Amino acid sequence: MNQTPYIASEDSALLRRALSEYSGLTCLEIGSGNAGALIQLSQSFATAVGTDLVRPTMMDWRKVGIDFVLADGASCLRSSTFDLVAFNPPYIVEAVGADAAIEGGEGLEVPLEILREALRVVKPDGKVVFLLNDEAELAKFRKVCSDSKFRLERLESRRVFFEELSVYVASANSASQG
Numbered sequence: 601m602n603q604t605p606y607i608a609s610e611d612s613a614l615l616r617r618a619l620s621e622y623s624g625l626t627c628l629e630i631g632s633g634n635a636g637a638l639i640q641l642s643q644s645f646a647t648a649v650g651t652d653l654v655r656p657t658m659m660d661w662r663k664v665g666i667d668f669v670l671a672d673g674a675s676c677l678r679s680s681t682f683d684l685v686a687f688n689p690p691y692i693v694e695a696v697g698a699d700a701a702i703e704g705g706e707g708l709e710v711p712l713e714i715l716r717e718a719l720r721v722v723k724p725d726g727k728v729v730f731l732l733n734d735e736a737e738l739a740k741f742r743k744v745c746s747d748s749k750f751r752l753e754r755l756e757s758r759r760v761f762f763e764e765l766s767v768y769v770a771s772a773n774s775a776s777q778g
């Protein structure tokens with residue numbers, strides 16, 4: 601597996617801009633790469649946690665009191681813990697091979713599994729904010745959300761070179777909140 605952290609790019613910047621609207625007590629970023637978004641989140645959340653398969657090489661996150669864990673998804677974390685869970689997953693439709701930072705699987709199994717994990721660890725009234733490109737079959741992502749009684753909305757989109765990137769938010773179905 602490639603052990604080099606993902607270099608923040610246009611996709612990272614688009615997600616970070618959307619995340620600037622959120623604040624609260626606890627947040628998690630799954631697949632936090634070099635932790636740029638996490639450092640931003642640590643300004644507006646009392647506790648910020650990141651996970652990734654690869655260790656960050658930039659060390660700025662250590663100065664701002666972030667907790668980083670080498671973990672698969674949110675596997676090491678308790679259910680219903682975070683006000684916000686964010687992720688910019690490997691979203692390219694391509695078999696998973698050498699580069700776990702970009703290859704999402706032929707059916708985007710990797711981001712779908714990260715979404716399931718995010719919905720497990722987010723609080724029932726929390727939000728999951730994430731990025732995909734226009735190759736994603738949104739119906740599959742909506743189904744994962746509705747299985748957890750969340751609904752999916754698109755927040756914003758931007759065309760970058762050959763692809764359209766979109767940021768989505770999953771929030772509790774108001775009908776299911778009783």
Ligand SMILES: C[S@@+](CC[C@H](N)C(=O)[O-])C[C@H]1O[C@@H](n2cnc3c(N)ncnc32)[C@H](O)[C@@H]1O
Pocket residue numbers: 605606607608609611612615630631632633634635637651652653654671672673674688689690691700701702710
């Ligand atoms: C597109 S990069 C985004 C990195 C960073 N968050 C950003 O926006 O610049 C996807 C990240 O997800 C991580 N990743 C892939 N599969 C993962 C998994 N199962 N659990 C945790 N992290 C994973 C990769 O190592 C990579 O750092």
